[in-house]
Amino acid sequence: MSAIPWIMITIAILIAILALLTVWVVRNRGKKHEHDYYSFFTMGVIWTAFGLIFWKDMPFFFIMGLAFMTLGLANKDKWESNRRRWGDMDKKERKIMTWVMIILGALVLLGVIVFFLLEKGVI
Numbered sequence: 653m654s655a656i657p658w659i660m661i662t663i664a665i666l667i668a669i670l671a672l673l674t675v676w677v678v679r680n681r682g683k684k685h686e687h688d689y690y691s692f693f694t695m696g697v698i699w700t701a702f703g704l705i706f707w708k709d710m711p712f713f714f715i716m717g718l719a720f721m722t723l724g725l726a727n728k729d730k731w732e733s734n735r736r737r738w739g740d741m742d743k744k745e746r747k748i749m750t751w752v753m754i755i756l757g758a759l760v761l762l763g764v765i766v767f768f769l770l771e772k773g774v775i
């Protein structure tokens with residue numbers, strides 16, 4: 653019964669994040685965005701490896717990894733033209749990317765802490 657408040661708090665945070673993301677996407681809708689196929693390929697390699705490790709529990713990652721790798725390889729000629737590097741970004745974009753990396757790093761760290769606390773039976 654004590655897990656219900658944590659679930660409700662987590663859902664509320666996820667809804668707030670999705671709402672902010674939706675507002676940001678709607679505001680930037682007019683800008684043309686080209687895909688970074690090199691990132692698709694890299695993500696596909698990582699997901700495929702993860703899917704092979706956890707094949708019995710999560711074959712979804714292996715299948716999606718193959719799909720991302722195929723998409724990236726099919727557009728290999730566009731890898732350099734659509735690649736966004738740190739030096740290509742203006743000051744505002746770098747600031748946004750820095751905050752995104754900080755927030756994602758904090759979420760990963762929080763997830764590891766919660767995992768270990770659950771393993772030890774503290775939570």
